[in-house]
Amino acid sequence: MEMSNKQVILREYVSGRFPTEADMYVNTSNYISLKVPPQGSTVLVKNLYLSCDPMMRFLIMDNSHHRMTKYVYCTPGSPICGYGVAKVLDSSHPEFKQGDLVWGLTRWEEYSFITNPESLIKIRHTDTDVPLSYYTGILGMPGKTAYAGFFEVCSPKKGEYVFVSAASGAVGQLVGQFAKLAGCYVVGSAGSKEKVDLLKNKLGFDEAFNYKEEHDLDAALKRYFPQGIDVYFEHVGGEMLDAVLLNMREHGRIAVCGMISQYNLPEPQGIKNLMQIGFKRLHIHGFTHRDYDHIVPKYLDFVLPYIRQGKLVYVEDIVEGLENAPAALVGLFTDRNFGKQVVALARHDNQSSNQT
Amino acid sequence: MEMSNKQVILREYVSGRFPTEADMYVNTSNYISLKVPPQGSTVLVKNLYLSCDPMMRFLIMDNSHHRMTKYVYCTPGSPICGYGVAKVLDSSHPEFKQGDLVWGLTRWEEYSFITNPESLIKIRHTDTDVPLSYYTGILGMPGKTAYAGFFEVCSPKKGEYVFVSAASGAVGQLVGQFAKLAGCYVVGSAGSKEKVDLLKNKLGFDEAFNYKEEHDLDAALKRYFPQGIDVYFEHVGGEMLDAVLLNMREHGRIAVCGMISQYNLPEPQGIKNLMQIGFKRLHIHGFTHRDYDHIVPKYLDFVLPYIRQGKLVYVEDIVEGLENAPAALVGLFTDRNFGKQVVALARHDNQSSNQT
Numbered sequence: 001m002e003m004s005n006k007q008v009i010l011r012e013y014v015s016g017r018f019p020t021e022a023d024m025y026v027n028t029s030n031y032i033s034l035k036v037p038p039q040g041s042t043v044l045v046k047n048l049y050l051s052c053d054p055m056m057r058f059l060i061m062d063n064s065h066h067r068m069t070k071y072v073y074c075t076p077g078s079p080i081c082g083y084g085v086a087k088v089l090d091s092s093h094p095e096f097k098q099g100d101l102v103w104g105l106t107r108w109e110e111y112s113f114i115t116n117p118e119s120l121i122k123i124r125h126t127d128t129d130v131p132l133s134y135y136t137g138i139l140g141m142p143g144k145t146a147y148a149g150f151f152e153v154c155s156p157k158k159g160e161y162v163f164v165s166a167a168s169g170a171v172g173q174l175v176g177q178f179a180k181l182a183g184c185y186v187v188g189s190a191g192s193k194e195k196v197d198l199l200k201n202k203l204g205f206d207e208a209f210n211y212k213e214e215h216d217l218d219a220a221l222k223r224y225f226p227q228g229i230d231v232y233f234e235h236v237g238g239e240m241l242d243a244v245l246l247n248m249r250e251h252g253r254i255a256v257c258g259m260i261s262q263y264n265l266p267e268p269q270g271i272k273n274l275m276q277i278g279f280k281r282l283h284i285h286g287f288t289h290r291d292y293d294h295i296v297p298k299y300l301d302f303v304l305p306y307i308r309q310g311k312l313v314y315v316e317d318i319v320e321g322l323e324n325a326p327a328a329l330v331g332l333f334t335d336r337n338f339g340k341q342v343v344a345l346a347r348h349d350n351q352s353s354n355q356t
Numbered sequence: 357m358e359m360s361n362k363q364v365i366l367r368e369y370v371s372g373r374f375p376t377e378a379d380m381y382v383n384t385s386n387y388i389s390l391k392v393p394p395q396g397s398t399v400l401v402k403n404l405y406l407s408c409d410p411m412m413r414f415l416i417m418d419n420s421h422h423r424m425t426k427y428v429y430c431t432p433g434s435p436i437c438g439y440g441v442a443k444v445l446d447s448s449h450p451e452f453k454q455g456d457l458v459w460g461l462t463r464w465e466e467y468s469f470i471t472n473p474e475s476l477i478k479i480r481h482t483d484t485d486v487p488l489s490y491y492t493g494i495l496g497m498p499g500k501t502a503y504a505g506f507f508e509v510c511s512p513k514k515g516e517y518v519f520v521s522a523a524s525g526a527v528g529q530l531v532g533q534f535a536k537l538a539g540c541y542v543v544g545s546a547g548s549k550e551k552v553d554l555l556k557n558k559l560g561f562d563e564a565f566n567y568k569e570e571h572d573l574d575a576a577l578k579r580y581f582p583q584g585i586d587v588y589f590e591h592v593g594g595e596m597l598d599a600v601l602l603n604m605r606e607h608g609r610i611a612v613c614g615m616i617s618q619y620n621l622p623e624p625q626g627i628k629n630l631m632q633i634g635f636k637r638l639h640i641h642g643f644t645h646r647d648y649d650h651i652v653p654k655y656l657d658f659v660l661p662y663i664r665q666g667k668l669v670y671v672e673d674i675v676e677g678l679e680n681a682p683a684a685l686v687g688l689f690t691d692r693n694f695g696k697q698v699v700a701l702a703r704h705d706n707q708s709s710n711q712t
Contacts, residue, residue, distance in 0.1 A: 237630065256633045270626010274593065277612045277642035284640040286633035 002031040007079040007109035008325050013062035016266040018333055023060070024080065024326040032111065034089055041093035043117040045086035047106055050322075051136035052329045052341035053170065054235075056082050057263040080108035080329075085123075085135045093117045101128060103135035108325055110345060127300065130307055131316075137170050137340040138303065138314040141289050145257060146174035147299045148292035151182075153255040153285045154231045158183035161225055163244065166235035167208065168195040168315070170340040171257060175233045176205045177312050184231070187224045189240070191335035198338075203313060217243035228252070236261045238269045245273035248280055256286040264333055315339030358387040363435040363465035364681050369418035372622040374689055379416070380436065380682040388467065390445055397449035399473040401442035403462055406678075407492035408685045408697035409526065410591075412438050413619040436464035436685075441479075441491045449473045457484060459491035464681055466701060483656065486663055487672075493526050493696040494659065494670040497645050501613060502530035503655045504648035507538075509611040509641045510587045514539035517581055519600065522591035523564065524551040524671070526696040527613060531589045532561045533668050540587070543580045545596070547691035554694075558669060573599035584608070592617045594625045601629035604636050612642040620689055671695030 006028045014023050036042040059074045059081055074081050088100040089111070096102065096117055104120035106112045114120060123135060130139070137143060149171070150156060162179040166172045167188025176199065179186035187207040188199045199208035207224050214220040221229070221243055228249035234241060237259025248254070262268040276282065306312035317338045319328045325343045332341055362384045370379050392398040415430045415437055430437050444456040445467070452458065452473055460476035462468045470476060479491060486495070493499060505527070506512060518535040522528045523544025532555065535542035543563040544555045555564035563580050570576040577585070577599055584605035590597060593615025604610070618624040632638065662668035673694045675684045681699045688697055 241630070256630075258634060259631050262631060268628045268631060270628050271630055272624045272626050274597070274612075274627055275615050275618060275624060277640060278614060278644070279642070281642045281644060281647065282640075283642075284633060284638075286635070286637045286639075288634070288637060291637065 001034045003034055003111065005029045005032050005109055005111050006322050007107070008322050010060055010074045010076050010078065010080055012076045013060065015061045016264075018264040019057070019060060019330055021326040021330055024329075026323055026326075029109075034111065036090045036092045036113065038092060040115070041117060042091070043088055043093050043096045043102075043114045043120065044090040045102065045106060045112050045114060045120075046089050046346060047084050047086045047108075047110060047112060048344070048346045049085040049133045049136050049318075050106070050108055050325060050343040050345065051083040051140065052325075052332055052337070052343065053083060053141065054258055054260045054263065054332055056080070056329060057260075057333065078107075079112075080325075081105060082108065083136055083141050085132050085140075086112070086120075091117075096120065096122070101132065103140050108322065108343075110322070121296070124300075127304060130304070133316060133318060133342050133344065134307070134314060136342050137316060138174060138307065138312070139300065142170035142340065143174060143303060144292055144296060144299060145289040146171045146178060147302070148289060148295060149233060149255040149257050149287055150175050150178045150231075152292065152295070153287050154233070154253045156182045156184055156231055160184050160230035161227060161249070162186040162231045162233070163221070163225065163229045164188045164205075164233045164235075165211075165240050165244075166190065166258075166260060167205065168198055168203070168339060169235065169337070172233070172235060173199075173203050173315060173339065174312075176203055179231075180204050180206075181306075194338065198315065202315070211240065218246050221247040231255075233257060234259065238262055238271075242271050242273050245271070245276040245282075248276060248282055250280045252280060252282050254282060254284045256284060260333065316342050318342045318344050320344050357390045359390055359467065361385045361388050361465050361467050362678050363463070364678055366416055366430045366432050366434065366436055368432045369416065371417045372620075374620040375413070375416060375686055377682040377686055380685075382679055382682075385465075390467065392446045392448045392469065394448060396471070397473060398447070399444055399449050399452045399458075399470045399476065400446040401458065401462060401468050401470060401476075402445050402702060403440050403442045403464075403466060403468060404700070404702045405441040405489045405492050406462070406464055406681060406699040406701065407439040407496065408681075408688055408693070408699065409439060409497065410614055410616045410619065410688055412436070412685060413616075413689065434463075435468075436681075437461060438464065439492055439497050441488050441496075442468070442476075447473075452476065452478070457488065459496050464678065464699075466678070477652070480656075483660060486660070489672060489674060489698050489700065490663070490670060492698050493672060494530060494663065494668070495656065498526035498696065499530060499659060500648055500652060500655055501645040502527045502534060503658070504645060504651060505589060505611040505613050505643055506531050506534045506587075508648065508651070509643050510589070510609045512538045512540055512587055516540050516586035517583060517605070518542040518587045518589070519577070519581065519585045520544045520561075520589045520591075521567075521596050522546065522614075522616060523561065524554050524559070524695060525591065525693070528589070528591060529555075529559050529671060529695065530668075532559055535587075536560050536562075537662075550694065554671065558671070560669075567596065574602050577603040587611075589613060590615065594618055594627075598627050598629050601627070601632040601638075604632060604638055606636045608636060608638050610638060610640045612640060616689065672698050674698045674700050676700050 084106040101123040102120040196208045199205040238261040440462040457479040458476040555561040594617040
């Protein structure tokens with residue numbers, strides 16, 4: 001059986017500026033055979049949901065000279081790569097078989113031949129009663145990130161004061177809810193009134209504020225944390241980090257998950273308040289979900305009951321079709337997404353698989 | 357018995373600029389009685405050695421609005437406060453008696469009435485066979501700092517690559533030698549050819565360089581650490597920190613002991629390479645010796661045998677007399693000291709006490 005394959009292609013590397021929709025284009029490739037080669041260990045998948053993640057900013061820049069670890073990077077002229085949820089159509093890898101649902105690193109196209117299937121995680125049959133798109137978010141990489149970063153890196157204690165930036169995003173909305181489950185006081189920052197309302201009224205944050213309306217972030221943090229901050233979950237960097245440093249309590253912990261405000265600048269902003277690290281004996285830990293693959297089963301056992309009982313909420317911003325994927329990705333960096341940004345390619349396929 | 361009391365007085369608070377000798381003056385006070393009041397728990401000491409430490413920069417600035425912890429701060433018109441070694445002349449505190457040798461927080465004067473003697477540590481009679489001045493350095497606060505910061509904060513492993521800035525200073529020279537004892541490769545930076553020679557030829561560093569001769573600190577670090585840095589013991593901040601961040605290895609650790617390059621600036625320099633924290637999963641820990649009082653006995657048992665066997669070297673820069681103390685303190689911030697900066701007030705007293 002042969003099919004055409006619609007793809008989102010990276011036009012050229014994007015460095016030192018905001019990505020735009022024009023950096024990508026949609027193309028339909030020639031008919032491809034929906035069979036894997038008999039030799040090797042390749043998995044052919046039909047992509048169901050694609051994930052828009054801030055870390056993809058690093059995959060579309062030319063960073064060949066300082067690639068830190070084995071990872072997947074995009075190449076101009078080829079489809080964008082990133083996380084997604086997919087259904088196995090054919091496989092020469094012993095661990096995957098036709099009909100399996102998987103999540104992991106795939107490409108922005110209808111069908112992908114995955115030649116490194118160790119980057120795929122099989123979705124347990126018992127765990128398809130929740131929206132499959134959740135495996136791009138709360139049940140996927142962002143969920144693992146939030147859980148590892150908050151519980152393993154920050155070691156929160158009941159009653160501590162927690163601040164989350166980009167708090168309505170894919171990871172932030174989970175960190176805030178985890179903080180409440182841990183008995184902490186949690187405040188989030190976000191970039192619009194609607195997001196602030198979401199944080200306070202739907203996601204259970206104790207307080208939230210719109211960072212765009214605060215001329216003095218230090219003063220804002222002093223208002224929301226008169227006692228100071230014990231745990232900061234860092235997503236944005238720049239001026240927010242500088243203000244947070246002034247408001248950390250002694251022995252405070254900062255988990256560095258990302259610094260999205262800095263990704264598109266020609267040169268990052270300088271952070272001036274690092275002497276606070278010594279004064280207050282702060283702990284700042286960079287981390288990545290990739291170091292926490294081993295916690296996935298434990299995390300799923302923790303999170304799935306809360307989802308099924310409606311005690312954890314997950315807000316998704318789903319656009320339909322590959323044509324809308326470039327705008328969705330670009331929107332992450334201008335704070336346009338409302339919750340976890342997902343691109344749905346084959347929603348019906350997902351629903352039918354849910355019914356089996 | 358009444359004595360005059362020579363003192364070094366802080367003229368006024370010093371903020372946002374380098375301290376100068378003119379910020380202090382020597383004064384001889386009226387005759388004081390060498391007896392403690394019968395009530396209370398006061399210890400009268402004769403100061404033998406005074407310590408010049410970079411952290412004293414914070415004691416002579418007006419930081420009343422952000423004093424983090426209970427500490428001793430200097431007041432204009434009163435003597436400078438800081439660490440020192442002293443001999444007890446009289447005491448109404450049950451734990452101290454005449455003739456005891458102590459180290460801890462005292463004042464820059466010949467005789468001090470210490471009204472918070474819990475800040476004093478008694479020197480064990482068995483441990484006076486080494487120079488008493490060492491209790492301002494290798495056996496005092498800087499020694500505890502180096503030991504806690506290197507072994508407890510950085511968790512060094514054999515074969516790791518260690519970088520120490522301000523490496524010939526009171527703490528740095530110990531960190532380098534501890535790193536060699538731990539089987540690490542260690543490189544130090546310092547501010548003169550003589551200091552670099554000291555590091556390489558006397559203190560056992562594998563390599564050392566003069567940061568003042570390096571126009572490109574990133575390039576210098578890449579030269580000395582082609583494999584990258586596992587452990588950075590941070591004393592200086594500013595441009596050095598920015599360059600180090602670019603050269604850290606994955607899972608590297610930075611112990612923030614101080615940032616002396618920033619203490620005298622109207623505004624600290626901005627650090628641009630903090631995204632490396634996330635990329636490389638770095639751990640940055642601020643710490644202070646004050647959180648490690650409990651390790652002092654363990655540390656003394658560790659370090660004293662090495663000193664007695666000549667396997668640890670400690671370089672001191674001792675000036676004589678209170679009149680020379682202001683220049684000695686100021687010299688710390690212009691990199692003039694050669695090793696641990698000490699002011700000797702009563703060397704003969706020390707020697708006679710060693711003989712008893």
